[in-house]
Amino acid sequence: MVNNTSKIVRKEILSNKYILFKLDVGKEFKYIPGQYLIFIFENNLRRSYSIASCKDGILDICIKIDEGLGAQLSLKLNEGDTINFIGPVGTFNLHEDSKSKIFIATGVGITPIRSMIEYIQDKESNFKLFWGVRNKDDFIFDFSYLGNKYIQVVSGKDETFERKGHVNEYLLDNLEDKNVSFYICGNSFIVTDIKRYIIENMDFVTPEYIYTEKF
Numbered sequence: 001m002v003n004n005t006s007k008i009v010r011k012e013i014l015s016n017k018y019i020l021f022k023l024d025v026g027k028e029f030k031y032i033p034g035q036y037l038i039f040i041f042e043n044n045l046r047r048s049y050s051i052a053s054c055k056d057g058i059l060d061i062c063i064k065i066d067e068g069l070g071a072q073l074s075l076k077l078n079e080g081d082t083i084n085f086i087g088p089v090g091t092f093n094l095h096e097d098s099k100s101k102i103f104i105a106t107g108v109g110i111t112p113i114r115s116m117i118e119y120i121q122d123k124e125s126n127f128k129l130f131w132g133v134r135n136k137d138d139f140i141f142d143f144s145y146l147g148n149k150y151i152q153v154v155s156g157k158d159e160t161f162e163r164k165g166h167v168n169e170y171l172l173d174n175l176e177d178k179n180v181s182f183y184i185c186g187n188s189f190i191v192t193d194i195k196r197y198i199i200e201n202m203d204f205v206t207p208e209y210i211y212t213e214k215f
């Protein structure tokens, strides 16, 4: 594991709920799409954050803001500050096989999947993204360029949206292919639930082709 230090070149607050940091990691920075960094905050508090993009030496980290310690310490960081981190680390990576890739993200679990999609979009056409969020303004990244490969689902009670509920409910009707592998990321309980749903309802999928990252 490598210890690194990088400068924050940009800090944005998205939808009042997320911090987007852009870190200058330099053009030599190497990572595998899907990997994460372990931020080392004051008093050696450590928190993992997936790489949400890395282009031309600039790396995106997106952190959900709530009362948590890491989130509150991240809010205090500003452009020009440096971040100490370990990484990149992690084994939630793309697998080379002949299967269509089905990406399923819930909430801020989109972060590693954003890197994966950025990586494969020019190389492969056989993939689809399902992104489930609570409210419409949680769609903080724009994937509209994916056209009908992108399925958005909103679960919040007060929201009006074409697809409401949970991503599970939209999977079967939107799979054109049965030769698929799944990449699922989000809150731990939800990831477990989606995986269970797939195993119970799609007998054409073997569990070894379901890759998960639990936040």
Ligand SMILES: Cc1cc2nc3c(=O)[nH]c(=O)nc-3n(C[C@H](O)[C@H](O)[C@H](O)COP(=O)(O)OP(=O)(O)OC[C@H]3O[C@@H](n4cnc5c(N)ncnc54)[C@H](O)[C@@H]3O)c2cc1C
Pocket: 036, 047, 048, 049, 050, 051, 062, 063, 064, 066, 067, 068, 069, 070, 071, 072, 090, 108, 111, 112, 213, 214, 215
């Ligand atoms: C591999 C991996 C990658 C990850 N990538 C990301 C990512 O890209 N983006 C991201 O946002 N997260 C990511 N996470 C989750 C992240 O590491 C943290 O676990 C998460 O952000 C919560 O950390 P925290 O220190 O802010 O909250 P903690 O202090 O650890 O608290 C945990 C939760 O308890 C609740 N809580 C804590 N204190 C209070 C309080 N005083 N009042 C009310 N509620 C409270 C909050 O809901 C909080 O989220 C990732 C996790 C893993 C394992």
